[in-house]
Amino acid sequence: MAGKAKPKKHTAKELKQKQDAALTNKGGGKAGLADRKGGAAGHAKFKCPICGMAAPSIKSGELHWDSKHPKMPFKPEEWSDLHAIHGGTTKGVAVKGAEKEKTVHELKKTEAGRKRLAEIEKEKLEKQFQDVKLNK
Ligand SMILES: [Zn+2]
Structure with missing residues (x-):
């Protein structure tokens, strides 16, 4: 009878490397790169309806509006929520351990x-x- 297969040993370093490779949002080719840039929506959530400037929040959008378009009333509902339109920002498609x-x-x-x-x-x-x- 042949001896038992030698159990494979993993050093802590190896395991850490594997974990990092599985959890880091890297690679994934074009899809991974596009996703890291926030996908179709980008990282900024809102877009100014007048000049198209991107704003991460409606609050910063309002600040932008006050300084750039002060003559018009600020209507938050006119700001397109890009994340809602495109189904969110970075999804982590290249994160192997995620899904x-x-x-x-x-x-x-x-x-x-x-x-x-x-x-x-x-x-x-x-x-x-x-x-x-x-x-x-
Ligand atoms: Zn604007």
Whole structure:
């Protein structure tokens, strides 16, 4: 009888490296980079309806309004909430530990999984289409 397989030892340093690699928002190609920039919405949440200046909060938007467009009444409802429009800012798509995606094989087993697969395919196609447009 063969001896037991030697248990794999991980040094604290190795484990730390693995943890960092899994939790750091890095890599992920174009999607990861775009996401770190805040996705389509950017990090600033609000956008001035007059000049398009980005503001992180409605309060800073009001300050901007008072100094730049003081002749008009400040209407917070006219400020587009970019995060609401684009479904939030940075999602951390490149953070490997954040959301464990099932394998294609696993997904095919369930109805919800097949739906998810179709979504992934659609996203891929849309992304390719966008890349083609951007590279023009
Ligand atoms: Zn403005």
